[in-house]
Amino acid sequence: MKKNTYWKKNIQYISILLSIWFLVSFGCGILFVEQLNTIQIGGFKLGFWFAQQGSIYTFVAIIFTYIFLMNRLDAKLKKDN
Amino acid sequence: MELQYWIWIAVGLSFSLYIGIAIWSRAASTKEFYVAGGGVHPIANGMATAADWMSAASFISMAGIISFSGYDGSVYLMGWTGGYVLLALLLAPYLRKFGKFTVPDFIGDRYYSNTARSVAVFCALIVSFTYIAGQMRGVGVVFSRYLEVDIVTGVLIGMGIVLFYAVLGGMKGITYTQVAQYCVLIFAFMVPAVFISFLVTGNVVPQLGFGGTDSDGVYLLDKLDGLHKELGFHEYTSGSKSLFDVFCITMALMVGTAGLPHVIVRFFTVKKVSDARKSAGWALLFIAILYTTAPAIAVFSRTNLIETVSDKPYEQMPYWFEKWETTGLLGFNDKNSDGLIQYTADAATNELDVDVDIMVLANPEIADLPNWVIALLAAGALAAALSTAAGLLLVISSAVSHDLLKKMVMPNISDKGELIAARIAATAAVCLAGYFGINPPGFVAATVALAFGLAASSFFPAIVLGIFSKRINKQGAISGMLVGVSLMLFYMLKFKFGWFGGGTKADWWFGISPEGFGTIAMLANFVVTLSVTALTPAPSKEIQQLVENIRKP
Secondary structure, three states: OOHHHHHHHHHHHHHHHHHHHHHHHHHHHHHOHHHHHOOEEOOEEHHHHHHHHHHHHHHHHHHHHHHHHHHHHHHHHHHHO | OOHHHHHHHHHHHHHHHHHHHHHHOOOOOHHHHHHHHHOEOHHHHHHHHHHHHOOHHHHHHHHHHHHHHHHHHHHHHHHHHHHHHHHHHHHHHHHHHHOOOOHHHHHHHHOOOHHHHHHHHHHHHHHHHHHHHHHHHHHHHHHHHHOOOOHHHHHHHHHHHHHHHHHHHHHHHHHHHHHHHHHHHHHHHHHHHHHHHHHHHOOOOHHHHOOOEOOOOOEHHHHHHHHHHHHOOOOOOOOOOOHHHHHHHHHHHHHHHHHOHHHHHHHHOEOOHHHHHHHHHHHHHHHHHHHHHHHHHHHHHHHHHHHHHOOOEHHHOOHHHHHHHHOOOEEEOOOOOOOEOOOOOOOOOOOEEEOOOHHHHOHHHHOOOOHHHHHHHHHHHHHHHHHHHHHHHHHHHHHHHHHHHHHHHOOOOOHHHHHHHHHHHHHHHHHHHHHHHHOOOOHHHHHHHHHHHHHHHHHHHHHHHHHHOOOOOHHHHHHHHHHHHHHHHHHHHHHHHOOOOOOOHHHOHHHOOOOOHHHHHHHHHHHHHHHHHHHOOOOOHHHHHHHHHHHOO
């Protein structure tokens, strides 16, 4: 694998993961909070839940996904060189 | 056993632990002093980062703030956690690869200019000082409230402890005490939370409990919305701030978190690039435990408070009501002299003043928990304040001894000489922070939140662009940082301190509060950096090679 490919792959991962980051916090937690609040799951209105719980869980998941993807990419780079 | 004894035991034990760690982890070189030798395990670094990050405000005040503002409090929850995604994806791995000691190191080398370095030092110092004064004050407040000593003595004891392990051990001492402090603070925060969640909802997991039902089978959040409506407050689960302002504040807090120098330097302490990513993940996980519990505590204690006091006779209040009244955190003024407590949104008829801090501090008593839980809470609050203070202290001392002295004024200074300078700088910084803790300037409370705006408008664009673009040059970065910081300072001074003609909420630009203005100042920084760069020559081959190198794992 070329160095360039490594960097491009990395940028691709970052773009996808940051879109999810934006979607759960600014999207679900702020911009569309009222629409989502019409849906209630258990005691939680969905928009409120995203703003105070869901977004934080997703952030943790995003970072661990990135760790996994990059470790795999690093290993591949090492093997190819 | 008496509460007072329990508290002395909890505080005494935790303090001796910190001192023991400090003696064990003395720093022998500048590398140990600045970055703990660069071999910290990612999970240990995750814990240390979490303790570094969670301040007295996170521990004591945040749940209370959310409790009073409901949905609007989400800006802090998302803002102060979402920044770690930016750190892990955009900053930490590359800064670790760069492999120097401080944030101004990176800015100065990447933008091949001591002017850029000086601007970065200046920004690091303002951000850290506004922040640290609040921490020392927090230490004093906790001491005076729990240990019945006055605030000055409290601050002095706190200064003594931090001085001991920060000056002796530098980053090495700070790192391992922060690991211990994280354990103390998270345990202290979770124990009462679990108890209360179980008492109110029958569920031991607070994160699930606050979506559950109370003993009457009514959903807790629905009940709270109903109570709020009755008393004239805005509905708990929806906001009162404008959507645009909420958006801007959240963004400013996220980006500011990612740009805070005392958080960034924690990632210089791990062994390799992949460890920097890992420790960002662990750090956020450890932080998330507290940050997902806080909104649950907010709901439990808000419901508890309203149900206990609203329209009830003052004479029948439980014993803790009087106790917290004497500390000034609760205040009752029977305006219509009917002997009942009217708690409403209307200032003219409201008879109860509640300080936000009470939601966490009085929780164990409201829920009738044993004395040792209260003692634990005192130790936890101290751990939160001390760990953040120590992290900030290191940024201040390294900015002086490394960035100013070694890199600019006395490049020939020996490693030993620099280490002595670092220790003197740390001592001076503790004394200054202690002074501000004892004599808090009125602006401290107002500026801590704004430290994020300053970090967002200065460091974040310069670092991210420096990594992801090879073309950005020093002219662009320097003018961007200067414009960003000046704009932020101007807006803050105008609307928080009444300078430049002052102004009220109606005069805010596009309706953005000073807390959210960091987002606009950051955008201005990006625009200026990119435009000035486009008009000036590209950096040299060597600098482009440096960027190329940072990107390799």
